[in-house]
Amino acid sequence: MVSRRTFLAGSGALTAGGLGIFQGLPAAATGSGPQAGTAPAGSAGRLLPAFGRPQHLHYGDVSKLSGGDQTLLTTLQGVVNRSSPELYFLFAEGGSDGVDARWLRDTRLPTTRYADPLALVAKYRHRIRGAIIHDPDVPDSLNVATTLAGLENAVVADAAQAKAHGLRIVQDLRGKFDDDRVKTYRWQLENLFPRCTHQLLAGLPPTMVVQAEGLTWKEIARETRQIRDSSNRGMYTLDVSPALGQEAVYVRFQDSFGDDGWGPSVLSVSAKADGVEIANFKPGTDAETPYLFDGLNSSIGGEGNRFSDGGGYFIYKFTPPAGTTSLTVTVEMWNQYLVTATDTAPTRVEPFPYFRDYVVATKALVSWLPPNGPTGELLKEHFAKVGPTTPYAGWFSNDVAGEWSGVDLAAQGGSEVLPADFYMNGTVLSGVSAPISDKVRKFTPIQPKNKVYLTLTFGEGDNVQYCQRHMRDLWDDPRRGEAPVNWTVSPLLADIGPSLLSHYQRTATKNDLLVCGPSGAGYTYPGAWPADQVDEYMKLSGRYMRSTGMDLVYAYNHRVDDRWVPFSEEIGRSYADHTPLRGIIQSWEGGDLLVRRGGLPVIGNFSPPGKAAEYKAALDAHIAEWDGKSPLFIAGAINAWSWTPSDVADLAKLLTAPYELLLGNTFFDLLNRVL
Structure with a gap:
């Protein structure tokens, strides 16, 4: 991921x-207390100051x-x-x-x-x-x-x-x-x-x-195939001698295909300087600690393997004896690896x-x-x-x-x-004044046919910094508007960034639809809330959705045994009772979830890897058993970090019959009538 x-x-x-x-510091001197005039959380006023x-x-x-x-x-x-x-x-x-x-x-x-x-x-x-x-x-x-x-x-x-x-x-x-x-x-x-x-x-x-400026990384090894099934798992001895020169060598592991999230996995590491072992450890153990220079963009997997996907990486530091002429690192490794090395400290704190x-x-x-x-x-x-x-x-x-x-x-x-x-x-x-529309986008209903109806959604909109930064870059893509796509945003921008939300509302094309990011007014897993408090979150979400004209949500629930679970009937009913939703896209990735909860249609997102051609191939495989005798609905996820509106436009050109690409409002209106 x-x-x-x-x-x-x-x-x-x-x-x-x-x-x-x-230790020993006295209580701070008396000063002004909490900011005056701000509304308490969950009140009828603002959530944020x-x-x-x-x-x-x-x-x-x-x-x-x-x-x-x-x-x-x-x-x-x-x-x-x-x-x-x-x-x-x-x-x-x-x-x-x-x-x-x-x-x-x-x-x-x-x-x-x-x-x-x-x-x-x-x-x-x-x-x-x-x-x-x-x-x-x-x-x-x-x-x-x-x-x-x-x-x-x-x-x-x-x-x-x-x-x-x-x-x-x-x-x-x-x-x-x-x-x-x-x-x-x-x-x-x-x-x-x-x-x-x-x-x-x-x-x-x-x-x-x-990151240090002007750093040069020497490529040591690269997996050139898009491998995601561990089929290239093996012991690899990497010659990092070209990076010798200073007192240490820094070896970086990253994803050779940064757009699909299947980067390198490493299960064991050893290093030899002129044939003499100077390191031997497994990731996630105390023995790894002296050598792990930067692991903050990586995670430990179920086997005890360290992995990093997409734009992430992890770096090991090895300090060979002075005068070393040969330095090798042997790793048990698999998936899409890119290994580079340098003799200069690549980062500072x-x-x-x-x-x-x-x-x-x-x-x-x-x-x-x-x-x-x-x-x-x-x-x-x-x-x-x-x-x-x-x-x-x-x-x-x-x-x-x-x-x-x-x-x-x-x-x-x-x-x-x-x-x-x-x-x-x-x-x-937060203080810049800007008009925010509470009008729900109008659309023309369509009659159901025996087609594959697809709606595509950019994720990450719960991140207000994404809405401020990366989304603005995506939004400024000159090909935005060529194809229908949903954009998740946080309705809390109404408080913390009204000018941002106003900009997206005012400059949206007919093919851009703003929908609520996970899972309402703020990122959360509704199924994890105390039963006597979840309605308060839904009421809050409903208030902000109505004030920002949103009636669709991309939502998470919670995880049990490291697997996402579907919304319960109670959670669906709370959404239905307290928000204006017409439907929910639930984070699911397999694309095989389609149920009603509380009367609302809940469809799991389908999240294949790769860009347009690979995405289309995955869609074709996904519908291979469809008999064509009734409509089929797919909510496709778009990775906001590796895709652009240009990529969406490229995919749309490939979506010939039986596909029809729709905005989320038309998609859920149709789904509500046939489910």
Whole structure:
């Protein structure tokens, strides 16, 4: 499975680094409490905090700044923008053509550009009390510092930054932690949460891995066939000697076909320097730890194999003795592997700056608690302290596995997830005024015939950062509109990005249909919710769907024994009673689910790999046993990370009889009449 994090992170994969216990720091000085005037979660008002309407924006390009300087600026942005947004930053490379610049132009607000965005610290120094100093040796102190920055109207900085910018030190967290993550975040929950907003919880990694510039990778081995059945499984001895030159060699494993999600699987690794063994380990074990340089875009499979799909990768570091002339790595490996090597450290660790403006501005509590084990138990306590339907904004650690267990844990605690860890300038985009239509798209019903009716849907719309970033790039494809396709988006954009949602509504062609992303107002697994709270989530979803004109949803349920399960009759009835839905596409991948739940048609998505020709071949195989005597319905999933509207247009040209490609509204109207 391809993780959305792999692609949203781009060149900056995530890591959590070392952690510590808060020691001896007194309670923060008295300051203003949670933001006044915000609606409680689940009330008849907004789910997410409100911001004033910006009048003039001061902006600068921060794409070349370090993560530390970006963190300084995003936390400054949070304090300044709390009352009336004034600061906006360009994070995406591409200058005036970058996605942040495009959204800035779309605001049509007067702007002032700063060639040196760090000059804004001096300009707005009078608006902040000073700096919260985090401990660079204890990464999670950055999150505690961010929480304190929101409460104390301060910025987050290290000691050198505070000195360089002449900032008064409000709190100094250096030396206040040891390596116990649970105690660190328990201290924060007990001592800071009472003063924080209870309208949302936040989860952000304290650090990120940044790619080194100008790096050259030497190709060592590549699988040139699209193999997805382990048929090439074997022991491979790889000569990485061409990468010798410095003190270490870094060996990277990635997917040789990044568009279909069947990357390399590695079960065992050994290395020899001039014939002498220097490493021997299995993935996921303590023996692997000294050699795993970067595994954050990978997962451990059922056999104990480490794998990474799509745009992901994992890197091992081997340090041979000085003077080594031959270095080989032997791996048990299968599927679509691409192995490359370099003698230069390919990444560095920096503070993770994104979404911190929103966290500081809202005075939210931010943590980074993996959803399993003791940290998961503490995360449960966070959910228990807020009311039903309180959103958890940010993300979880451990890639795909962290997504499944994290979203499930949040659902059990009565919270929906708002994937927002890479959402930039949220304080500005929440305040920009833009018209949002609540009108449901009209369509002309068709009469059923003995055809294969297909509807195609781009996923990932629950991610507000996807809606802000990658979806905008897809949307700007000049071939968009050539073929009918559904686009999942989050109805919560009505709160956190109304100008984004308005843009998509206003510029949609007749062949673009916006539908609700999984699984309603926020990403969740409805079947995992407490039985006495699931209706609250559905009521919330219904309110936001009606206000944004959406009557279809792409939804997940929950997993049992690592398999998705269909919605129960009770969940279907809750959707039917509390939302305006005409139908549900359930994440299923096999395409063999078609039932009614609560009177609503529920169809599982069909998700074949590859681009247009391979997708069409999979469709043909899927309908091979269809007798042609009645209509057949298929909800096809489109991978938003590897497909574009141009690819959809290419597929549409191949869909001759018996196929008919429909938008979701026409598709479900027809399905409702024949099911």
